[in-house]
Amino acid sequence: MANEFVIDTKDLTKQYGVLFWKKKVPALDKLTIQIPRGSVFGFLGPNGAGKTTTIKMLMDLIQPTSGSATVLGAPVWDINMKKRIGFLPDTPAFNGLMKASEFLHVCAKLFHLPRKVRYERVAEVLEIVHMTDHAKEKLAGFSRGMLQRIGVAQALLNKPELLILDEPLLGLDPYGRQDLKNIILDQNKSGTTIFFSSHILADVQEICDRVAILNKGHLLCTGKINDLLHTENLVIRIKDGNDLVAGLMNDAKECLKKDGNTWELTFDCSQPGVTDKLKKFGEEHKEKAELVEQAESLEDFFFRTIETNNKKRMEEEGGSAQ
Ligand SMILES: Nc1ncnc2c1ncn2[C@@H]1O[C@H](COP(=O)(O)OP(=O)(O)OP(=O)(O)O)[C@@H](O)[C@H]1O
Ligand SMILES: [Mg+2]
The missing domain is CATH 3.40.50.300 (P-loop containing nucleotide triphosphate hydrolases)
Incomplete structure (x- = not known):
């Protein structure tokens, strides 16, 4: 087997x-x-x-x-x-x-x-x-x-x-x-x-x-x-909705006009409340807005994981040396 x-x-x-x-x-x-x-x-x-x-x-x-x-x-x-x-x-x-x-x-x-x-x-x-x-x-x-x-x-x-x-x-x-x-x-x-x-x-x-x-x-x-990878960004694609784009623009970390009448706005998920607010927005404007989660890279995850562990080990070693 x-x-x-x-x-x-x-x-x-x-x-x-x-x-x-x-x-x-x-x-x-x-x-x-x-x-x-x-x-x-x-x-x-x-x-x-x-x-x-x-x-x-x-x-x-x-x-x-x-x-x-x-x-x-x-x-x-x-x-x-x-x-x-x-x-x-x-x-x-x-x-x-x-x-x-x-x-x-x-x-x-x-x-x-x-x-x-x-x-x-x-x-x-x-x-x-x-x-x-x-x-x-x-x-x-x-x-x-x-x-x-x-x-x-x-x-x-x-x-x-x-x-x-x-x-x-x-x-x-x-x-x-x-x-x-x-x-x-x-x-x-x-x-x-x-x-x-x-x-x-x-x-x-x-x-x-x-x-x-x-x-x-x-x-x-x-x-x-x-x-393992955390969601780093939320991207909202908005088609034919310039008024919606205007309402969100100030909170976005990046705002790009794509082809035709489509906009792509990128938001940093580490900002408090952003994820909930955008998910609610996505639900309310389903016809015009599409929500895409963007994960962090494996490289970012790797560095974060190793650095957190190294810091913890140093603290433990420092603690046990005292
Ligand atoms: N033959 C050996 N005798 C003594 N120590 C060794 C021996 N081979 C490896 N080590 C030690 O064991 C640890 C792990 O080594 P290892 O080669 O498994 O690492 P690695 O993750 O494969 O690293 P790398 O990415 O450089 O290939 C290191 O501290 C290394 O110095
Ligand atoms: Mg090796």
Whole structure:
């Protein structure tokens, strides 16, 4: 039976070995998170937040200090489960002497794909990442972005149910990023769940339905992006109603005349009473006025969440030092 959660962790904690005089701070502290099947999930956090540490534990590359995790319903060391996932590490290692297609054949052999399937699949994944023309070139001559594409290609070889990608957008130019976002969405449409870390928040907002934000080893929030982001602005579009526009203009932070006889007025929702007043206005003038909620950007939400947490931590540390 298909598991509802493709990744499920309970109090997952990692404490790297530290010198005895240094304060012991876990790189990851009691992470409890569940990634629903079918989602495109963005795993976010500043440098050093614990993203790679989490991913390495999910891939069984390092051992947790405490807590537990399952992937596709199985323990992280389960070999059969690993055949059903694709993984791109944060710093993939390539043998520069190998040609792109040779490298992919070696990876396909590790998945025990039969010879005929291997040839088909290597050609397919090269096509998916737009690297077919470079198949016979040595990896040593590839740029950072080209290597990243080959890294993504190897993660797709086994048609995975779950793709775990550590910073897949890193080093890609805008075209490469667009390509990769399309690849992620195409894979997701064909049933693959995607779990990836990234610092490029505009891209994350574009393609993810869910995110989690980590800071200094702690999970600050997780959920559907639409539920997490606050409504920042209310926009009212008014058609054929210059008298209505005149009545609202003074409270608006922006007032634009669009095509024909349509006006667009933007209001700041943080102003007290504005939301209620405008919703009432929208109800009363349904024929002429349309109300649209504008959410804050994921980037604004990210900064707000991290800064609030950093402030709280400083206050707590200040309090405990006294
Ligand atoms: N092998 C290691 N030994 C000791 N400490 C480590 C090791 N690897 C990571 N850390 C520490 O663990 C913390 C989390 O690191 P991690 O690489 O998981 O962060 P990250 O969120 O992936 O950051 P980035 O966005 O820079 O990739 C950091 O404080 C880092 O210094
Ligand atoms: Mg990392």
